[in-house]
Amino acid sequence: xxxxxxxxxxxxxxxxxxxxxxxxxRADEQAGYLREWRDRYTGRTPVVLRPNSTExxxxxxxxxxxxxxxxxxxxxxxxxxxxxxxxMDGDQIVLSVERMTRVRDVDAVDGTILAEAGVTLAxxxxxxxxxxxxxxxxxxxxxxxxxxxxxxTNAGGTGVLAYGNARQQxxxxxxxxxxxxxxxxxxxxxxxxxxxxxRDLMIGSEGTLGIITAAVLKTVTKxxxxxxxxxxxxxxxxxxxxxxxxETAAGDTLTxxxxxxxxxxxxxxxxxxxxxxxxDHSGPWFVLIEVSEQRKDxxxxxxxxxxxxxxxxxxxxxxxxxxxxxxxxxxxxxxxxSFSEAQKHAGGSIKHDVSVPVxxxxxxxxxxxxxxxxxxxxxxxxxxxHLGDGNVHYNITQPPGMDKATFLALWEAMxxxxxDVVAQFDGSISxxxxxxxxxxxELVRYRCDVxxxxxRSIKRALDPKGILNPGKVL
Amino acid sequence: xxxxxxxxxxxxxxxxxxxxxxxxxRADEQAGYLREWRDRYTGRTPVVLRPNSTExxxxxxxxxxxxxxxxxxxxxxxxxxxxxxxxMDGDQIVLSVERMTRVRDVDAVDGTILAEAGVTLAxxxxxxxxxxxxxxxxxxxxxxxxxxxxxxTNAGGTGVLAYGNARQQxxxxxxxxxxxxxxxxxxxxxxxxxxxxxRDLMIGSEGTLGIITAAVLKTVTKxxxxxxxxxxxxxxxxxxxxxxxxETAAGDTLTxxxxxxxxxxxxxxxxxxxxxxxxDHSGPWFVLIEVSEQRKDxxxxxxxxxxxxxxxxxxxxxxxxxxxxxxxxxxxxxxxxSFSEAQKHAGGSIKHDVSVPVxxxxxxxxxxxxxxxxxxxxxxxxxxxHLGDGNVHYNITQPPGMDKATFLALWEAMxxxxxDVVAQFDGSISxxxxxxxxxxxELVRYRCDVxxxxxRSIKRALDPKGILNPGKVL
Numbered sequence: 001x002x003x004x005x006x007x008x009x010x011x012x013x014x015x016x017x018x019x020x021x022x023x024x025x026r027a028d029e030q031a032g033y034l035r036e037w038r039d040r041y042t043g044r045t046p047v048v049l050r051p052n053s054t055e056x057x058x059x060x061x062x063x064x065x066x067x068x069x070x071x072x073x074x075x076x077x078x079x080x081x082x083x084x085x086x087x088m089d090g091d092q093i094v095l096s097v098e099r100m101t102r103v104r105d106v107d108a109v110d111g112t113i114l115a116e117a118g119v120t121l122a123x124x125x126x127x128x129x130x131x132x133x134x135x136x137x138x139x140x141x142x143x144x145x146x147x148x149x150x151x152x153t154n155a156g157g158t159g160v161l162a163y164g165n166a167r168q169q170x171x172x173x174x175x176x177x178x179x180x181x182x183x184x185x186x187x188x189x190x191x192x193x194x195x196x197x198x199r200d201l202m203i204g205s206e207g208t209l210g211i212i213t214a215a216v217l218k219t220v221t222k223x224x225x226x227x228x229x230x231x232x233x234x235x236x237x238x239x240x241x242x243x244x245x246x247e248t249a250a251g252d253t254l255t256x257x258x259x260x261x262x263x264x265x266x267x268x269x270x271x272x273x274x275x276x277x278x279x280d281h282s283g284p285w286f287v288l289i290e291v292s293e294q295r296k297d298x299x300x301x302x303x304x305x306x307x308x309x310x311x312x313x314x315x316x317x318x319x320x321x322x323x324x325x326x327x328x329x330x331x332x333x334x335x336x337x338s339f340s341e342a343q344k345h346a347g348g349s350i351k352h353d354v355s356v357p358v359x360x361x362x363x364x365x366x367x368x369x370x371x372x373x374x375x376x377x378x379x380x381x382x383x384x385x386h387l388g389d390g391n392v393h394y395n396i397t398q399p400p401g402m403d404k405a406t407f408l409a410l411w412e413a414m415x416x417x418x419x420d421v422v423a424q425f426d427g428s429i430s431x432x433x434x435x436x437x438x439x440x441x442e443l444v445r446y447r448c449d450v451x452x453x454x455x456r457s458i459k460r461a462l463d464p465k466g467i468l469n470p471g472k473v474l
Numbered sequence: 475x476x477x478x479x480x481x482x483x484x485x486x487x488x489x490x491x492x493x494x495x496x497x498x499x500r501a502d503e504q505a506g507y508l509r510e511w512r513d514r515y516t517g518r519t520p521v522v523l524r525p526n527s528t529e530x531x532x533x534x535x536x537x538x539x540x541x542x543x544x545x546x547x548x549x550x551x552x553x554x555x556x557x558x559x560x561x562m563d564g565d566q567i568v569l570s571v572e573r574m575t576r577v578r579d580v581d582a583v584d585g586t587i588l589a590e591a592g593v594t595l596a597x598x599x600x601x602x603x604x605x606x607x608x609x610x611x612x613x614x615x616x617x618x619x620x621x622x623x624x625x626x627t628n629a630g631g632t633g634v635l636a637y638g639n640a641r642q643q644x645x646x647x648x649x650x651x652x653x654x655x656x657x658x659x660x661x662x663x664x665x666x667x668x669x670x671x672x673r674d675l676m677i678g679s680e681g682t683l684g685i686i687t688a689a690v691l692k693t694v695t696k697x698x699x700x701x702x703x704x705x706x707x708x709x710x711x712x713x714x715x716x717x718x719x720x721e722t723a724a725g726d727t728l729t730x731x732x733x734x735x736x737x738x739x740x741x742x743x744x745x746x747x748x749x750x751x752x753x754d755h756s757g758p759w760f761v762l763i764e765v766s767e768q769r770k771d772x773x774x775x776x777x778x779x780x781x782x783x784x785x786x787x788x789x790x791x792x793x794x795x796x797x798x799x800x801x802x803x804x805x806x807x808x809x810x811x812s813f814s815e816a817q818k819h820a821g822g823s824i825k826h827d828v829s830v831p832v833x834x835x836x837x838x839x840x841x842x843x844x845x846x847x848x849x850x851x852x853x854x855x856x857x858x859x860h861l862g863d864g865n866v867h868y869n870i871t872q873p874p875g876m877d878k879a880t881f882l883a884l885w886e887a888m889x890x891x892x893x894d895v896v897a898q899f900d901g902s903i904s905x906x907x908x909x910x911x912x913x914x915x916e917l918v919r920y921r922c923d924v925x926x927x928x929x930r931s932i933k934r935a936l937d938p939k940g941i942l943n944p945g946k947v948l
């Protein structure tokens with residue numbers, strides 16, 4: 001169905017479901033839904049629908065199914081791979097869940113939150129806080145990201161090391177299927193082996209198998225004491241040695257282990273307002289390490305000291321600064337969260353969100369750096385990310401002085417070179433951002449044919465007309 | 475295809491794949507594969523095939539697919555719902571993975587183990603131990619249960635509270651599909667958002683979507699100090715209050731929270747060799763609570779003391795015994811693990827493996843007990859299980875003096891009554907044992923039609939001829 005073939009009468013029928021005020025057709029009002037925040041993806045649509053209930057979503061999909069109209073679900077529009085943006089053909093309708101913001105239930109005893117798809121991640125964190133618990137998913141976009149989006153993409157972030165991805169924070173789902181039927185599976189069970197794991201299949205399927213309208217989220221016991229340090233390390237091998245020592249010593253109380261380069265720190269502190277670094281930029285590598293405890297008896301700090309003391313004597317750490325207050329802890333994390341945006345100030349950058357087995361991060365970085373130089377001599381890799389998860393945001397800044405557009409024109413050759421190295425290390429071309437439109441061709445290249453066949457047969461089984469987020473993932 | 479319709483020539487072709495010595499056709503040699511250890515399920519088969527490689531499994535399925543022959547995968551034959559036993563029709567071939575016992579790789583740095591489907595759970599635990607790590611899946615059958623089985627059924631056990639089910643211990647899979655193709659997804663990644671979560675779909679599908687031939691298992695940091703106590707509590711509400719206090723105080727270091735009744739304890743200590751209880755049987759309820767720490771500085775014991783002291787002053791605990799040695803800790807756990815078998819000594823028992831939201835366990839037990847009395851006055855509920863997971867092994871012992879067979883004849887009416895109560899509390903009719911053949915009809919009754927439709931369409935998509943473990947789950 002092309003734009004010109006969706007008759008106005010059909011668009012009117014979609015609009016009637018949500019009411020005229022929530023069927024957005026004016027270009028200026030549509031703009032915010034049709035572009036991704038980094039401007040890498042833009043699309044067209046005849047109408048943005050903003051349902052306020054599961055029933056409305058169900059009616060929209062029933063109608064779309066009947067007429068074979070593609071529906072692109074969108075939540076906070078913070079995705080980084082274009083999954084939430086329609087195609088330029090204008091033949092897909094955007095369904096925004098932003099008005100579905102009801103918190104249907106909070107169970108303070110079991111610590112569960114039943115929230116609709118439009119509730120923000122920060123909103124969920126606040127509710128958890130209000131019952132003395134922690135919702136451990138955390139990322140730079142948490143003020144805008146919404147339940148439907150962070151579950152559809154199985155979002156990651158800085159809390160994954162200790163608490164897992166979005167998938168691990170969800171007990172039950174309500175999903176509208178391609179034909180408009182509502183699959184109500186809003187369970188609050190810690191254990192359930194009654195049939196296939198449909199929940200985890202829906203989570204991370206990026207709206208291609210169903211539209212998540214609500215979820216039961218679980219919370220965890222809130223740590224009450226934190227010990228946080230930034231340490232300079234002489235090499236990634238040293239950083240990995242520190243990680244393994246910290247993990248052995250702290251176990252599950254090791255709640256953060258991030259890394260970045262001195263270059264990146266220099267750019268961030270030079271250009272980003274309010275961003276400070278506790279150590280000079282000569283690193284050459286830095287790690288942020290955090291231990292969280294349930295009790296305020298100083299044991300978190302004592303444990304971190306022990307870890308760092310041993311690391312100093314092993315030569316694994318050359319300098320370290322401990323956060324002396326919660327405000328300073330916040331500064332440490334703000335430094336870490338600033339890198340993605342900071343890179344803009346060093347010119348064009350080509351970004352990769354990859355993972356490899358933790359033990360292979362060092363060899364991967366070396367091989368990737370060589371591959372980068374072959375594609376573009378002088379380009380500057382500025383990797384950072386979640387070292388404890390083997391998740392590297394392998395971002396590459398243009399050579400100084402190069403024309404930005406010339407560099408960005410490499411945004412096919414460069415990912416190909418980097419992803420080839422990832423494949424060589426049995427890694428993933430998308431550790432946490434998903435596939436969306438950006439990595440759809442890459443997925444075919446790097447996943448085996450059998451994987452692709454299984455995914456396609458599941459897609460056909462659940463969405464035979466292909467109306468759910470067409471052109472994404474598969 | 476009925477037994478009489480599998481021509482001997484076809485059976486010979488299957489036998490050729492594994493070699494005659496590993497194609498078991500003699501009744502006496504087949505016996506161990508055709509009955510479940512509690513004797514609730516028995517079946518017939520023309521041949522038990524014992525392949526020793528993924529390639530042989532692939533060839534078996536290719537041939538089975540071509541001729542539409544049902545294949546029943548079996549690992550340690552410890553399942554409790556008949557999932558591993560063929561039908562009585564004798565038209566299904568049993569495929570035992572017991573000879574696939576290679577450990578293909580152990581990565582001591584990342585703590586991963588690549589094991590084939592026939593390696594036992596105890597074997598995996600030993601390998602983890604040998605690299606100074608812990609494989610946290612633990613259950614009474616661990617000496618016999620095997621990788622392929624505990625993953626196909628997403629097994630649970632006593633470690634779930636802190637570490638999750640089998641699903642959470644697996645990073646990657648190798649699976650032979652219905653048509654014999656090998657899906658190699660032996661990833662070692664902590665994070666991977668490249669496409670649908672096929673791994674978690676396969677795990678827990680009980681061999682109906684594919685046959686797991688190998689897996690990458692992850693390990694966790696090994697706790698080095700344990701504080702373990704058995705406490706008498708006046709009610710389940712008190713037990714829940716204790717659980718929540720312990721969880722808040724200990725967070726992830728709370729690694730065990732089990733419960734049982736005084737009756738059960740009495741039966742176990744009276745009849746089971748070597749089983750001892752540290753407190754008399756007047757409970758009326760008991761909990762086992764365990765805190766595990768990464769350091770041997772006495773903090774585990776101090777924390778447990780704090781929790782129990784507060785519980786005493788709140789009246790939530792009436793008596794408690796702390797394990798004074800690792801040997802005594804072992805005794806405490808042996809007591810807990812003895813209940814399933816101990817119940818045999820009190821006559822016939824009808825068993826349920828259910829879960830409800832943790833906060834609802836108390837109301838569930840009350841309502842279930844009333845339902846039991848309506849079905850069989852005088853029947854004695856002897857619930858025990860993983861309180862911290864909301865997972866109750868709701869076992870019911872016959873009234874004293876009743877004929878055992880008469881009581882066991884209620885093994886339809888009783889589960890129906892209990893599961894109706896489970897449904898009322900939004901629970902699951904199978905918390906950890908799976909569906910198999912035992913709960914296949916129950917699944918249809920208690921899962922919504924939409925859930926069943928999704929599962930059936932996935933089954934059709936991946937196994938269109940229905941040859942994988944026919945008659946199980948769906």
